[in-house]
């Protein structure tokens with residue numbers, strides 16, 4: 001198994017080029033700086049590194065395999081598609097990688113409680129799992145509307161022993177849950193840790209979450225070298241906040257021969273207002289304490305966004321992705337809800353793998369491109385999660 005390592009960016013103010021940083025009130029700045037300082041100390045200790053790597057192996061089930069989707073590739077008649085199977089992780093997605101890191105950090109910092117918000121409940125379940133394992137109290141804020149929609153995840157969080165706080169203010173969805181969780185966090189930032197669910201938010205979260213997720217790319221790079229004695233020609237992943245994508249990309253950033261592509265949700269089309277293609281159509285702005293590309297109105301307020309995959313509908317995006325786009329080290333493309341659904345069904349029926357709707361965006365992009373490329377080329381897709389959570393929804397939608 002590969003060692004736990006860290007990428008050099010961002011600078012010590014948390015900037016990736018002009019993106020990232022800390023756009024937050026002073027009382028929060030000192031809390032974030034304390035987390036950064038503790039993280040920088042703790043991450044270098046053998047105890048922390050050994051504990052995290054052992055959990056990745058024995059608890060999450062890492063390394064996750066790389067699978068050649070041969071029947072899918074044959075059907076498309078072009079480049080070969082490989083899947084990095086994060087869907088096989090304990091709890092069914094990549095999110096457990098950074099939730100374990102955050103829960104362990106909370107333990108090493110002697111925090112008394114971990115707080116977070118959740119939308120569809122994926123981050124909530126992964127965090128409640130990690131906190132149960134580490135033995136630290138966990139409090140998840142969730143909009144009442146989402147609580148009613150996401151029953152299985154709500155039940156899981158309860159079973160896992162976290163405190164679920166229903167939020168009824170405003171539209172009672174994700175944004176209100178963020179506000180509510182923040183209010184709780186600000187009551188005692190010294191004793192609480194706010195566990196952000198992607199590579200977003202103020203410094204040091206984009207860096208920390210990236211470091212915890214970068215195990216994906218380090219494994220994949222080594223696995224590919226071992227299997228083929230070369231690197232993949234193209235690597236791709238879906239981008240919501242951007243954690244599973246940066247987790248794959250980080251190990252390949254210096255390999256200029258590897259093309260890197262992030263896939264955003266085009267929703268009902270880029271020419272409509274119902275999409276969430278932040279890097280494709282956004283402009284620089286600020287949200288949730290950091291600077292990034294943003295889908296915003298004239299006043300700089302985030303616009304409403306849409307994706308068939310609830311894990312991808314965020315109007316901002318991780319600052320490192322913004323930087324990688326500007327320096328042209330990564331490209332960002334998009335696929336529609338319809339292409340996503342088609343990939344979801346095709347992968348299920350041709351390979352017997354039901355992907356998360358989020359991950360199906362990356363599969364859809366790979367399918368579209370593979371058909372145009374020679375058979376010798378290899379595309380590695382990060383299959384960020386499994387589709388159990390989406391199965392009923394898709395079956396209803398397609399009338400199965």
Ligand SMILES: *Cc1c(COP(=O)(O)O)cnc(C)c1O
Nearest residue numbers: 198240241242243244311358385
């Ligand atoms: C949450 C989620 C995503 C989106 O988050 P990123 O931070 O962009 O990775 C993607 N895939 C799955 C399976 C998820 O649960």
